[in-house]
Amino acid sequence: METESLTKPRPTATNFPRTTTLRNKLGYALGDVGNNFLFDMGQLYLLKYYTDVLQLPSALAGTVFLVAKIWDAFMDMGVGTWIDNRQNIGPRGKYRPFLLWAAIPLALLLIANFSIPNFSVTGKMLWAYLAYMVFGTCYSISNVPFGSMIPTMTRNSQERAELASFRQAGSNLGLMLATIGFMPIVNLLPTDKSGYLVAVVGFAVIGVLCQWGAYANIREVYTQPAKPKATKADIQKSFRALLKNRPLVTLCLVNLFTFSAFNLKLTVQVYYCQYILKDTTAESWLGVFSIGMVFVAVALVPLLTKIFDKKTVYVLGCLIWAVADILGFFFANSTVMLVILTSIAYLGDGFTSALNWALVSDCVEYGEWQSGIRSEGMVYSAFTYFRKLSQAIAGFVPGLVLTWVGYVPNQTQTATALLGIRGLMFFYSAGMAILTIVVMHYLYPLTEARYRQVLTDLIHRRQAAPTPVPVNH
Incomplete structure (x- = not known):
């Protein structure tokens, strides 16, 4: 392993070297294809599996998501703290090995969530709670390191935006294929129960292969020596630094809004297509066109961020999203109109989703500049x-509302139930997008000019001491 000479002139914030190849970017995208094959099955289809296959009451089934996701949230923080303070970092890197180690356990746990035996309601609920909580813990161990890698792959701000866009492209490719392919597989089998299981096994196997492919093609370019073993006081100091990181706190808050809206829409659209449009094939069309529109957003984001601040592009995306969903509530009465308006909404959402990963990497630098503490894992886990x-909200709220409006599985729904499904599909997400615009505009302080100044200050600080440098693997 060769290291660049520390005596070379250090780059400035505006011309930090580009250190990733197209292969690295495609590998990073492939990782999120795998993440989504392993994760989206639960977010898209598990509530319907609970209510329509297992015949669990909607509100009771929704509590599984509420409890499990709150548990997952704390697991993310624990995993982030553990990763930041790992002592034995081998030649594979600090973050990459988790893609290799966690893939198979994650796939097996996903299958367990769709393999609930014919127990009593209590037995089914206990299995559901345990399986989904353990799955979430394993997913944290895989996903927190994956998301923490961008700052170790490049210091170049524009390249980070590109990596974030590649990641979002991979995420949406995985989501699109899951949306298009899952239910047709289910419908090929003689029973829904066997159909769900076969579909999940297929996606789980491909998800493992994608994660291993990402492991083989991602490189951690900037390395840092292992930190001294953290004391309790060190960890407390790091947590206090997170709370003072205003860009991070703001980004976390708006993601609570936008991600709950996005995931809730994914959960509810299967009900919308079945009971309002009476066209179960509409979900596959949504996968092709609506989620496909996010690829357009992913392509546009690097171009737009060359002209405007990331913050401005983020707000623009939410504005597009909100307008399209408000129109959707009133006019999405056919498959064609649903696809058109949801495609426009997903275009706006694609701007926010593609930028999230670049913004959280900027928050890492801001946190180090502000507090002197660099903690990629803790910053990313605070974000997740x-x-x-938000996923807890997205899983719990539909179950609660469906019960409230009188939803009955596999029956003709009342006008009240249909109105509840329509409101969940459109008004909730539109409201969250508008709230995001307000919070992002007034509270997020990190413009591009501000970020460049922060990074320049950090460069000057590092000149007096050894600093992470690119290495040739």
Whole structure:
């Protein structure tokens, strides 16, 4: 392993070297294809599996998501703290090995969630709670390191935006394929129970292969020596630093809004297609066109961020999203109109989703600049903590509302139930997008000019001491 000379002139914030190849970016995208094959099955189809296959009451089934995701949120923080303070870091890197180690356990646990035996309601609920909570813990061990890697792959701000876009492209490719392919597989089998199991096994196997492919093609370019073993006081100091990181706190808050809206829409759309449009094939069309529109957003984001601040592009995406969903509530009465308006909404959502991973990497640098503490794992896990809370909301609220409006599985729904499904599908997400615009505009302080100044200050500080440098593997 060769190291760049520390005597070379250090780059400035505006011309930090580009250190990732197309292969690295595609590998990072492939990792999120695998993440979504392993994760989206639960977010998209598990509530319907509970209510329609296991015949669990909707509100009771929704509590599984509430409890499990709150548990996951705390697991993310614990995993982030553990990773930041790992002592034995081998030649594979600090973060990459988790993609290799966690893939198979994660796949087996996903299958267990769709293999609930024909127990009593109490037995089914206990299995559901345990399986989904253990699955979430394993997913944290895989996903927190994966998301923490961007700052170790490049210091170049534009390249980070590109990596974030590649990751979002991979995420949405995985989501699109899951949306298009899952239910047709289920419908091929003689019973829904066997159909769900076969579909989940297929996606789980491919998900493992994608994660291993990502492991083989991602490189951690910037390395740092292992930190001294953290004391309780060190960990407390790191947590206090997180709370003072205003860009991070703001980003966490808006993700609570936007990610709950996105995941709730994914959960509810299967009900919308079946009971309002009476067209179960509509979900596959949504996968092709609506989620496919996010690829357009992913392509546009690097171009837009060359002209505007990331913050401005983020707010623009939420505005597009909100307008499209408000129109959707009133006019999405056919498959064609649903696909068109949801495609526009997902275009706006794609701006926010693609930028999240670049913004959280900027928050790492800001946190180090502000407090002197660099903690990629803890910053990322704080970010995902709120995303997990949003998933808890997205799983719990539909179950609660469906019970409240009188939803009955596999029956003709009342006008009240249909209105509840329509409101969940459109008004909730539109409201969350508007709230995000307000919070992001007034509270997020990190413009591009501000970020460049922060990074320049950090560069000057590091000149007096050894600093992470690119290495050739």
